[in-house]
Amino acid sequence: MRRRADFLSANRGLRVARPGFVLLAQPNGGKGKRYGITVTKKVGNAVVRNRIKRRFRELLWAALPDKGLPDHDHVLIARDGAIERDFTQLTEELNDALERARAGKGDPPRRRARRANRKDQRK
Template identity: 55%
Template sequence: MRTLNKRSEFLAANRGLRFPMPGFVLLVRPRGDGDDTPGVGFTVSKKVGNAVTRNRMKRRLRALARAAIPDRGIGGADHVLIGRPGGNDIVFAELAEQLDSALARAAKKVAR
């Protein structure tokens, strides 16, 4: 799993598919570069809360991605998780179910 670092990678992912969930939004964009490694990036805006809240949300999103993306992520695609307000209030297991659901929907759409 590779990490997205550049702003251009996040902007490219924003032009891809969007799967909103109550705790986060999943963006998926196939890269088409022949590399089957899934890419992952995280972003949480100041609308979510102060620095402590945003960092907690990013830690939770990282843990979700480490558990789900290597197995159920789309190979050769970039995945961006955008934290939403109230995402920290959702139980972690429920967030994991939401990510599984979003990845399943993404796999169906990308397969078309």
């Protein structure tokens, strides 16, 4: 996946959080098993972000052909501790997250941040 619209549509799908990452899974209307990786600047500098992307890419290449959901977009969002986690531990977490997504057992929806009252903002 390369288009921003694909990532935004995946954000409306099933969400499974793990210590190293968050997995998003969304049906894509028959486009096959696709994946995307997101690593924000909060996680680290460019070297760290690229290392995480390489690790996630290897994880997904190994897991998606067998365990991925058919005709779904899979997005991994890196969390802060992803670089310190052992690769085998990440593999187990991804397999567990894919099993939960296949069973439809996602995490509860996130609560939106409440905006301050407009009167308070004007002061």
